[in-house]
Structure formats: C-alpha cells, structure tokens
Amino acid sequence: MDETGRLDWKAEGGPGPIQRTVLHDTIVSHLRDMIIEGILEPGIRLHEGQLGERLGVSRTPLREAIKFLASEGLVELTPSRGASVKRFSGKDVEDMLSVLRTLEELAGKLACQLGSDAEIAEVRALHDEMVRCYRVGDRLQYYKLNQAIHTAIVRLTKNASLSEMHHMLQTRLKRIRFIGHEGPEKWAAAVAEHEEMIAALEARDGARLSKILGRHLANAWERVRDVV
C-alpha cells in the first residue's frame, strides 16, 4: 500500500478482473456442446426435471439456458410441452450454407482491407498447424482448426454483427459438418482450397479471397449433402 491507502500495482499485467461464472451461462455452453456432439439427438425432448438432475442444477437456471438456446435456434419451444432439440432438414442446411457463403464472401473482401499484418500472420499460423494435423491424420483437431481459421478471417473485419451472425450459423452447422466425413480425395481438395485462401489473404487480394471462400462453401454442401 502507498500513503493513500490504495494498493500499489502495475497498471498492466496480472490476471485482470476475476472471471465470474453464472450458472445459466455454464449450462448454455454445456447443452450446446451436448447438442453438437449428438448426445442430445435432434427431436429429443428436454425434460427439465430429468435433465436438471443429470446436470446437477435446479430447473430455474436450466430453463433460462433453454430460452437462450431457443433464441439461438438450436432448440425449439412448444407451449405447455417444453423444449426439444431442433431438427434441421436438408434444405435447412443448404439454406444456412447459402447464407454463410454470402457472409464469408463479405468477410473475405473486408478482411483483406482491415486485417493487420500481425493478424494475418496469426491466421497463417493456424493454417500451418491445420496442415500439420491433416498430414498426421488428426481429424478432430483438423476440424477445429478449420473452423478457427474461418472464424479468424471473419474477425479480421472487426464487424461485430458479421462475427455474430457467422458464429450463429457456424454453431448450428457444427454438428452436421462434424459428421460429414469426406473421403481422402475431397479432404485433400479442401486443404488445397485453404492454401489458396491464405495466399489470397496474404496478398490482400479481397476479390480473390472472396471468390475462394464462396467456392469453398459451395463445395461444403457437396461434402455434407449425404449425411442430412
């Protein structure tokens, strides 16, 4: 302490403000994961008592979490009949990919204008790591890095709404895309597309990046169409 009685510390550094957790937030992430991983299958009813007991929480925060997910579109509410995991048709998925494509095309254009060199280097790092996972055959990690790269490119635009909408669609599609295991030749093609993407980004060629992202997502529908 100094003579004023206040704690004397460095302005920067330290762990920062402590992270306060709220139960309903935790439940949201938990349920989201359970839905994406398929533990809670599409169409299944979310019984509050049962589910709450399983998670070890009371109904109140659980219900709040369910409402949140309903607004997010992962869960469907039916009056007096509770919530169920939303089931997406093939057309739904196709439509989502079509919107996602448009958003990423916009992101591609903007990212090349607004991304700093350091940020682009980070995307490149993610890409290199992803290629490494591809070579080793680590599918799960590859998949995660793949998503991270797309998210990172969108974030370069510094457009909060764009990021949010993108995140929302990405979340809904996660489960389907995770199942959609393409064969080795399609996988190779996807990696090649990513290679092009990074090159365009580093060259700051927005039009080209936009085009590649569009093609990439058009192909994505080909890759998953059978599993829905």
Added chain:
Amino acid sequence: MDETGRLDWKAEGGPGPIQRTVLHDTIVSHLRDMIIEGILEPGIRLHEGQLGERLGVSRTPLREAIKFLASEGLVELTPSRGASVKRFSGKDVEDMLSVLRTLEELAGKLACQLGSDAEIAEVRALHDEMVRCYRVGDRLQYYKLNQAIHTAIVRLTKNASLSEMHHMLQTRLKRIRFIGHEGPEKWAAAVAEHEEMIAALEARDGARLSKILGRHLANAWERVRDVV
C-alpha cells in the same frame, strides 16, 4: 358427432388450433417493443423486481424473457449485476447495415427466381399502399410498410435462415431507423428507390434488384448517421 364418437368437421377452415400463450413469450414481445420505442433507453438497467412489478409478472418468466433478448442482442448481461439495454455505437450501426446490405442483395437475387407471381403481386400491393402513405404524409404507417416490404422480399426466398438473420438485424436497427427522420427530398429519393425495386422484382431481374437494394441500404446509412 358421427357414429364413431369423433367430432365431425371440415378439414379446412375454422379458427384452427387455439393459440396458447406463454407468459415469457408475451414478455419478450413487450420488452422488445419497449426497447424499440425508446421507453427503455439504451444503457438503462433492467431491475427485475421493479420491472416485474410494473408488468405485473413474477421474476421467473421475466428473467427467461431477458435471457431470450440477450441472445437476440438487444440486451446485455453482466454477471451479478443483471441486464441492461444494449447501446449501439455509430460503428455498430454501420456494421449492421453493411451485413444487412449483403443479406438483402442475396435476397434480391433469390427472390426473383423463387417468388411466385402471386407473392410478387402482394409485395406490389404493399408498395402501392406505402406510396399512398407517403403522399398523405403518414410517416409511421409509411415506415411500417417500408419494413414490411423488405421483409416480404426476403421471405420470397423461402430461406428460413436468411429470414431469421434479416429479421434480427432489422429488429436491432428498428429503433435507430425510426428516429432517423430524413427530410422531404431524401424521403422522395427513398420512395423512388422503392419504385425501382418493385419494377425489377416484377421483371424478375435479380441482378438489378440486388443492386438497387444494395444502393438503398448504402443510402440508409447516410440517412441515419447523424442520429447515432
């Protein structure tokens, strides 16, 4: 009743299944309106006890409604400190309009392909009614029909995700756009743009409609930039 003991009725017609209302849903709409109309100003805290008393509901459904709106982006949650009405910066608005523009451009293209003649006629009817309101100077009704037309065009695409994302952005922007009262010459320009839109839609010229919608939203930013 017929001989089987079941009610005998016509398959079609009648009021259909009765509308069951759930309190938290009603509260969601109510709060949304209050935010859009500015009764709940940006930044204001949403005290659960106080607000609940004012609406005549207990805290439980109110909290559920707040969580829903938080996921929708109209409200912000701070752990142990409750919810507050989200405040949007000028850049936020600009970013939202930029995304909205992209979505409407996509919608324009698709609407010309997928809209039926009857549906397009309905949009035309909305437009004519809107022009009438413009002539009479009924600003509120004009505004509502304006939004309805954009929503209708998006709906022609039959793309649920697109509609949903569009609706979300439109909702967030509603308050700002409602305040942004352009002068008579800008208003006239907006009406002229709408006239072009309808013409392109009726001609099923997707590229042209897309372009006009894009321009329309670029101008929208000009029209509201001062009020944020």
Added chain:
DNA sequence: ATCAAGTATTCTGTATACAGAATTTTACAT
C-alpha cells in the same frame, strides 16, 4: 467539508413450492 469504514438495503442467482396442462396408466365395457 471530506473521506473511510462499517452497516443497512437492494438486487441478483438459485432453489423450491404449487397449480394446472399433458401424458400415461388402469379399469371397464363391448
């Protein structure tokens, strides 16, 4: 008057209670 510490109050986060709707089970008639 200003500030700090301690106290009182308010408000959120979570659990529980209770009423009514929906569903399942059971009993009974055909």
Added chain:
DNA sequence: ATGTAAAATTCTGTATACAGAATACTTGAT
C-alpha cells in the same frame, strides 16, 4: 382383443423463498 373413460402421474408454467453479492447509506474521524 379393442377401444373408451377415468384416475394417476409426470411435466411445464409461474410464484415465492432465501443466500450471497453489489450498492447505498450512515456514522465518525480528520
């Protein structure tokens, strides 16, 4: 066996209760 009706159970929707965090207020020292 089949189907209907009534009873029992389960589940949702809403309200209330209580603990702990945050905030406002009071008091006393400088």
